[in-house]
Amino acid sequence: MQPDWPEEIYKELVTAGVGVVGYVPDAGHKRLIELCQADRNMRAVVLTTEEEGIGLVAGAWLGGEKAVLLMQSSGVGNIINVLGMVQVCRFPLAILVTMRGEQGEFNTWQVPMGQNTARVLETMGVAVRQAGEAQTVAGHVRAALLKAFEAQGAEAVLIGQRVIGIKSFQEQRNQ
Amino acid sequence: MSPTLHRRDVVKQLLEKRGELLVIAGLGSTAWDITAVGDADTSFPMWGAMGQAAMMGLGLALARPTRRVLVITGDGEMLMGLGAFATIGVQQPGNLTVVVIDNERYGETGMQHTHTAYGVDLAAVASACKFKHSITVTSDVGKVRELAYQTPGPNFAAVKVVDEKLPLVLPPQDGVLLKDRFRKAVLGR
Secondary structure, three states, rough: OOOHHHHHHHHHHHHHOOOOEEOOOHHHHHHHHHHHOOOOOOEEOOOOOOHHHHHHHHHHOOOOOOOOOEEEHHHHHHOOOOOHHHHHHHEEEEEEEOOOOOOOOHHHHHHHHHHHHHHHHOOOOOEEEEOHHHHHHHHHHHHHHHHHHHHHOEEEEEEEEHHHHHOOOOHHHHH | OOOOOOHHHHHHHHHHOOOOEEEOOOOOHHHHHHHHHHHOOOOOOOOOOOOOOOHHHHHHHOOOOOOOEEEEEEEEHHHHHHHHHHHHHHOOOEEEEEEEEEEOOEOOOOOOOHHHHOOOOOHHHHHHHHOEEEEEEEOOOOHHHHHHOOOOOEEEEEEOOOOOOOOOOOOOOOOHHHHHHHHHHHHHH
16 A cells, blocks of 8 residues: 555654745645644745745754755756755755656656756755655655754755656646 | 935944844845944855845744844845745744845946836835835834834835945855854854
8 A cells, every 4th residue: 555655754844843844836745735734833834936945944944943845846946056055054954856757747848857856956965865656755754854954964855756646637627 | 316325324223232133134235234234143144045035034033933033135136036025925924024225236246227226116015915014215224123123024124225336344154154153142052
C-alpha cells in the first residue's frame, strides 16, 4: 500500500519544530498545505512567487523561528539569484519540491525547468535529495530538516512526479 | 514639488533612541544609510537578494511578534518585490513597518529614474494590499517614527528625499557574521 506521504511530511515538520511554512500552491502539495493551515502552531504563508519564500525563511531564522518552503519545480527557477544570500549567510534552508516535467508530463512547457531543477539547485549550493518512491519521502525530509536546522545546510527534497501521480487534462477537468 | 528631506537625516531620525527596534535594510543606499547612523547588532543590512527586504521583515516579524520590526529600503528595491505587499497584507503582522526612502532613482547604477519618478504610487499599492496605515511623507518624519514604534501595523511609509550621491558608509560584508550577531542579540545564542 502507498504510504500517506503528505501526512508523513507533516509529522516530520511537527517533530522538527517548524513554525512557518511558506508556499506557492501546487496540486502535489495540496494536502500538506491543508494540514499545515489547520495546525495552530504553524503559520502557513501564501506567497505570490517562490522568491519571497527565501526572504521569509531568512527573516524567520533571524528571529529564531524554523521555516520551510513548499513549491513546484517551476518555482525553483524563480529563486536562483536569492539563493546567493542563503549561501553567503549560511541560512538554513529546507525546500520540498513537487516535480513537474518528468515522465508522463502533459504540459511540454513544464519540461525545461523540470529537467533542470536538480542541476539548478546544486549549482547554487543546495544539496538535492531525490524522493522517487512514496516510501522514501519521509526519510529524505527528516534528513533534510536535520541538516538544515542543525548544521545550517541548504537542502531540497525533490518529490518525483511518479509519487505525486501523473496530472492530465482529464483529471484537471474532474477537479 | 522637489523634495527637501535628506535621506541620512531621515534615517537618523528614525533610528535615534531605537531601543528594542529590529531593523532590516535593503541593499545599496539604505544599507549605507543605517550604517552611517551607527552599525548595530540588531540591524541586518543586505548586500544582495534585491527585492527581499520586506519579506525578511515579514519573516522576522512573525518570528518575534513582541518586537517592533522596521524595514528601511529603497524605491528600486521595493519595486523589485511588489508581491511582498500582497503577502504581508494577507498575514497582517501588527509589529511590522516598511519605510521606503524614495529618491525616485536607482542610486547604485547611475541614478536612472525608477517607476516612482513617473508617478507610480507605492503607498497606494500598500494601501490596496490591506496595510493598516500607508502614507507618503515629504516633511513630517515624526509621523513615520510613530508608525514604526507605536502604531499597530502592518504600516507603510514612502519618504520622498533629495536625489543625492553620498559617501559610502559600509557595514560588515560577512553574511554569517551579520546573521550570527543578530541572532545572538535577539535570542541570546
